[in-house]
Amino acid sequence: MRSATGYAQVVDPDRPLVERDTIGCGHCGRVIFVKPDTASTVYLVLNRQALRWHEEPGAFCRVCMRPVCLACDAHGRCLPWERQFEMSEARDRLCRAVGL
């Protein structure tokens, strides 16, 4: 469980105001829309074909103890975004140091 770290708002003149809480995936950083009052345990997932939302059970990594998106959950390994960035930045520093 985790409290929301973000907030989204859709203002449409023809429709009621839409408000959503969001959290960040602990592995890839993706913005995850969550159902209100569920302590981030129910995700709202966009169906790209129908352009509609549906509910899915949330996912939680018990290695880094963070909520993760469904794609990272399906991937099945823990690689927090901080570690991914450290590896990317170290590789970049090495490339620049050797003139690549």
Next chain:
Amino acid sequence: MANYAVDLHRTASTTLSVGVIGADATRPRRGEIYDLLLGSEAAAADNPFLYVLQRCTALGTSTGVVPQPLDPADAATEADAGENHTVEPTYTAAAILLEIALNQRATFRWIATEGGRLIYPATAANGIGVATPTSSAVVVTTQIHFAER
């Protein structure tokens, strides 16, 4: 950590990006997007849009846009931003950070606190692009507020 704002405009296209923001190629620094606005300033009409923010490992070729510091006392940012791409950014497959479906009349705003921000690494030319895979040919605008470490 200084804060900056940048506006990116483009006639929406299913194949061309609205714009991109990312780390400089020679002096890369991490950036954190904490406030994002998506919308269209075209005449009101009912058209569906899908906005997607996706990681990229090259910023492509575009018209440069200079992010403005929110505090005029801050130094200019090292980050690179661009719009009207002639060569698209190199997007990382499946690395979608945010996607939202909107009507053309609607405006979307997302804000985040520490721990929920969209971050790009201090790796040369790595960044985040804004694309509209579902869209109509009207002008859309993205306003991005970000902090640079």
